[in-house]
Amino acid sequence: MLVVTERTTVDTRRDQIVEAARRLLAADPESSPTVRAVALEAGIGASTLRHYFPTQRALREAVLDRALEEPPSELAIRDSSRPPAERLTECLLQLLPPQALVEELPFSRWAEALAAVFGPDATAESRLAWAANGAQLRRRVAGWLAVLAEEGAVAPGSEERSARLLMTVVDGLATSRILPVARHDAAEELQVLDDAVAAVLRGRR
Template sequence: MTESAGSKPSSRDRILVAAATMVSENPAARLSVRAVAARAGVSTGSLRHHFPTQRALQDTVLAGIYDVVFPGDPIHDTDTPARDRLVGCLRQIIAPIGTGQQARDALGTTYQTLIATEPSEDTRQAYFAIERQMQHRVEHWLSVLADEGALPDGDNAQRARFLLTVINGLTLERALPGSESALVSETATLFTAVDCVLRD
């Protein structure tokens, strides 16, 4: 953010803080221009100046949240083999889900919000924004490996969708009853998925 000692935060920073707060209060909330502007104490014109579209606002807010939730991106640690780095990155996606009751609570919320009943348009748009950000993040990791020559030429969008499908399955498994060796099995699954992508 651009705030310096003794100065007021910029209107852009106030918008981002307001939007991130709204998402933290309700992850399914749609970030409407009017609601975010009111929360930030700025005009809708000011918000549109910084974020011409609602999607630009959502993507910027989610990227900032992911940077806070997933600090220290391990994909750039070239002292570690590419395979291990990619598995470490994918673990960052799964880690916040937790295990046991925490994972069951998270899955229950997802089920109630997106599956049990037809989601509202606001909920759908919030979900799509999160999905886009996750896809973008995994594609970024893959492009880093491709630039290093650790990944053959290919469709990184398709590879990212495959890896995120594996992550979705592992997230579900975390919420289901299982043995203590579940994390060992999860690690083996992640390495198998990454090996499939790296050998593509």
């Protein structure tokens, strides 16, 4: 039997608000939805939203956390009606921190996250978790490449090596997104990914 507690109700309402904000961002990735717009999308009052998220920053951070927790979709890579390079690039873009939210968050948030893994007070557990996450993402990318290898777009047996190359590029782009002085614009990011993808494909675009 499901026991509905106050904690369950709070989590459900928070999820409702976060999903409403994500829908607005999905409809317009360059926007920064207002509290009023998110409340309207969620079907609640602005005062109710502020009860769960007192500041717009708190809401943005919750949306970002949800985006980072969600596994990337694999639907695009299996759509053989589209060029392999286009599909692979679209999948890789999912691995980058959402641009609209990154621009709204202070760099200190990212610095704290990195310090928790690489700083002097970082624990072995946090470093192992970071490494495990990286390995999981490489396996996912290798899986995407395996799909393309079946189509003849990627050399068989090169999936693991190519996944390491692509993840090195993605890691670099992710770092540039969170560093205020090193950000590329969207066109530059896409060009970098296009070049990396072209390097692992057999010249098919």
